[in-house]
Amino acid sequence: MLLQKILKEADRRFREEHQPDVLQKAGHYLEMITEGRYDRLFIKDDGSGLMVRGNYSERLLNAEFPLSRGTLEQIYLALRLALVEHVDSGREVVPLFLDEVLVNWDNMRLHKGLEILQEIAGQRQIFLFTCHEWLVKNIQEMMNVKVIKLS
Secondary structure (H helix, E strand, O other): OHHHHHHHHHHHHHHHHHOOHHHHHHHHHHHHHOOOOEEEEEEOOOOOOEEEEEOOOOOOEEOOOOOOHHHHHHHHHHHHHHHHHHHOOOOOOOOEEEEOOOOOOOHHHHHHHHHHHHHHHOOOOEEEEOOOHHHHHHHHHHOOOOOOOOO
8 A cells, every 4th residue: 555655646746747848838737727726737747628726625626526617618729729839839829719708707716817818918918818808998907909799
């Protein structure tokens, strides 16, 4: 039992130190969005999904229910941002298109997410689609944006 525990801990440390660049970047974005509540993402050992490390649990959590819908959407946005950054690294910077990615977020995380998007907007064009007027107002309060209403 002791040997099994030692091997599990060694495996966990190895995965943390050598995880793919995209997961490291996504973990960084997730940590910023959640103010450290969640800070790392991992691929399950069998490759069947994602796990997330939360600061309130000693074990990794499955990135699925019972995590809230908002938290799951924050994980997915963190992954998208990391993937875009990784894919066009050293190449032409392409625009980022996001559709309804912020609607299920609480106010604190919404503010953090908009700060991240504002920083990214300094390097790439962002198209953010929403049908929620309250979200448009929040975005306009934080960022210098051009709003276009589609009919």
